[in-house]
Amino acid sequence: MKKVLLTGAALMLVGGMVSVDTCAAAEPGVKITGDARVRLFYQDENYGDFGNIDDDSSNTDMDSRVRLNFQGTAAGGAYAKARIRMYESTMGDIDNDPSTSSLDNSNIWVDMAYVGIPFSDQFTLELGKYRSTYGPLGTTYNFFYDDVHSTGARGIIKVDGVVINPFIEWMEESQTYSIYNLNRRDDNDEIRFGVHVKGKINKDWTLGGMVGYQMDERRESVDSLYTWEFEQNEGFFGSIYTNGKVDQFGLVAELAVTAAELNNFNSWEEDYDAYTGTDRIGSDDAGFGGYMFPNYQIDKLNIGLNLGFTDGGFQTDRAFGFVMLGSSDNSRISAARIGDTGDWMWAGLVANYQIDESLKLTGNLVYAEVDPWDDKGIDGDGPLTTSGALGAALDSAWELSAVLQYTISKGADVYFSAGYLAPEFDDSDLEDDGCFGALTRFELKF
Template identity: 30%
Template sequence: MMKKVLVAGTALMLAGSLAAQAEAGVNISGDARVTYIGKQDYQRTADSANGYDDFFESRVGLNFEGKGAADKVTAKARLYFDGYGFEDDAPWDGQKSRTDLSVDYAYLTAPLGDWTIKAGRINPDYSRFFSWNIRPTRLVANYKQGNVDITPFVGVRAEGNTATDKWNDNDYMEYGLVTGFKLENGWNLKVYGRYDDDQREWAAATTDVSVSGVDAAGNVGTLMLFDVPTDPVRNKDKSGFLGDVFLNNEGANCDFGFHAEFAYKAADVQGTEDDGMGGYVMLSKAVSSQFTPAVLAGMTKDGYVADNDFGFVMVGGDTSTQVLKVGDGGDLLFGAFVANYKVSERLTLTGNLLYADFDNDDAGQLDNAIEVSGVAGYALNESASLTYKAGYLTPSIVDGSGAAEDAYFAHYLRLNVAF
């Protein structure tokens, strides 16, 4: 019970501090987007693929920031005017009216001595390979002194949802620490450690039930009842440790760019037989003021899957064109060449060539894949931009299943406006 008292007590303290500010101000900003998306052969059966499929999607988001008179206590929130998640497409659906609201993030921030405290639904980005663009419910403290940055946190991953777990306050909690160091040579080192504590004893079990009957006139009818509670089953414990080490030289004024990362996730956290791990190294070099090539090599093993945002256009990358995440499909070795070219102040181009080799022997599983893709970004003005992405992915399947080896193709064109 103490864990809930800690989170709730601090949140109430922050709310009281916010109310104590006599003069309040609210800033509103936002952005809107509309996207055309086309995909070739993304849906497939054992021996064929579906062909070309396309759709439009759009969304509008508003950012709210409330500040106290001294600008020391703030409340931030972001709303989307649709019922989709913050990472999901919001596709057009004919004439259907979309009236739902979805919350991206909503949290309070306040100083507490040398610390800064955050509480609520927060967007704590760490790295694209390990944890990026997530929205946990957390209480976070941050301390910065010189070249050291320390951030402990506690969060609620899920409340217990059976009667027994609710009675005993058995929840799925997380306890973590992120530390950042500015090294003597100007390089940056970040270390992430978290323990997920799954105290839930029971999993809520449901089933779909059909009831048939005959009325007085002899008509036979069937009534379907969905998600009917059944006897609960033992919860599969998801407790375990997650960790990550991330090193880069951004801001160190080196002749080359360097990024390296190694991540670990316990088997129970992943739901796999073995503990998972993954990592990569990336080197880049500014050949000129316009052209910056980069090479990247990495691996995933024993069920580790990189965050959805890590990757390219077809493999990873968190866009509608994604075929699979980095690490989906089995143990993986991958290498890539990325070319970034700044044509002008308005136009930038990126080209990707990726080779992914999977350690699979079973028929029908991925053996290897090659991605060729590109991104073009054009700034129409200070607040509006166009982005075009296109990718081609050729999979090779282990022989014996007759699985389709049609290449995947996708592209999208997006207009984004900030206000």
């Protein structure tokens, strides 16, 4: 009944805000765009320590991916969008090479499919399976809510330079954790709803924020073989951010909070593993995290300091970070996720130099201090993440890394990344050996 009232209220809100106007005529048809990448990377033998693995061998590997974006537009302006992903896997068996994200032995699948209905020039409603990023778009760092896959409805309301995105999304449809899915007919859903707002203070500064609540009515999973106590992932979350500049000085900053039962909800991990009975979302305390990146432009050189923290089990988005710590470089050589295995504080000196129109060099010098969690899991200090379950907890770490970007031609870039990480582990049985990684990444946009 609660969900019926919630859905009805959302529809009445939409109906009350706008009237269905006839929008400007659009050119009907289908547009296809896309992107592709190929990555070749190397990890030395000391990466094994981060997984508590007794392995003295290095690793060289390659992966590739092609994505196609389709947009079909009707004469009245309504549209449909979909994205097809192909391959996205490392080197393997040529005759049978399924995607790592697929269970049906296929390496072609769709990760977005939704429609957009412009009721007026000020209001558009999107419904279906889409991906959301709420934060300082256009910056290097995606701290909290980046590329989150959802199914539901969201609004795009534009009023005098302010964009408002109300949303209601089904994160899990009914009880999915019975091994044989016997309970999928039951209406025990996990639903997320809230609103994101951002606006231009002036031509140089953007201020934004989001607030949301996730309710979880999924019940204990019971089938003929197993019974597990299912922990619900319910509570508030939110963030506030800014991005702007004054003359040569620039600033990007964000502060976020997640309820205790939602810590790690913004990751790419399954929130529950039915075969092991482990819940990877939630911990004992509410989580807090934030960062700021003040920077200064001197001709072709930009120098900045990335300062941040995580506390109470808070997890940053996996894309946040550098080269060896985090993976903002979009690399496969990251050795640790920022915010994982403990509460973090870090400071990173970042220098970007635009050598010429086609060549850019970025250097990072980073120090991180970590207060390792005593316990992991829903009743522990931090969430039971994949790397937190298998990986070694850091006490501290130094990173020295660089990324060279070369534009081959318009829409085609190659990146050369390399990094060295000097760790100190909480476990005295592990050697504090530094690890080295290198990566070459080709990217194409069309």
